[in-house]
Amino acid sequence: MKTQLTHIPGKPRIKAPGAPEVRVKILNAESVAEIQKQMVRFPIRRSAILPAITVANRQLGYLSAEVYEEISEITEIPVSQIAEAASFYTLFPKKPRGKYLIMVCDNISCALCGADAMIKYLEMKLGIKRGETTEDNLFTLGTAECLAGCSAAPMMQVNDRYYENLTPAKVDKLLEELKSKE
Ligand code: FES
Secondary structure: OOOOOOOOOOOOOOOOOOOOOOOOOOOOHHHHHHHHHHHHOOOOHHHHHHHHHHHHHHHHOOOOHHHHHHHHHHHOOOHHHHHHHHHOOOOOOOOOOOOEEEEEEOOHHHHHOOHHHHHHHHHHHHOOOOOOEOOOOOEEEEEEOOOOOHHHOOOEEEOOEEEOOOOHHHHHHHHHHHHHOO
16 A cells, blocks of 8 residues: 655645644744654654654653643644653653753663662762652652663663763762763
């Protein structure tokens, strides 16, 4: 069966004459433009959901029902499909979080190599429990399923970067580095 194209590949998707302009309040112009640019790459519209929510998450650091609605407004993909895809990924927080999202892997290899002690250490250093954000909105602490860094367990992801073979000393150094950037 022939796939029906939802836009002309290589050209920006243009709304029908008289159709309302895209109106968003949360996403900025840069994100809207990036999502529209991503739309051009995919012959099937809903294939652009992941790139679109990635753009939104990069700007805001989290996703929400209001953000799904704005993505839907831009992409003309049903909100339910966007929410469904986003709900599958712990990578995309669903509420506001700190500038640095610390996700410690607590799956089997990391657990055997001391992940739990590392989480407790981070809780003590940051003064928060997992799932919480520090008062200065700098750090949010969470856990993740296997992040595919098992050979360097225990490990964690901070925003887009991996930190492996963790020790309390390494955690101390990293937290100091991140704090000193402020
Ligand atoms: S179990 Fe932690 S990275 Fe795989």
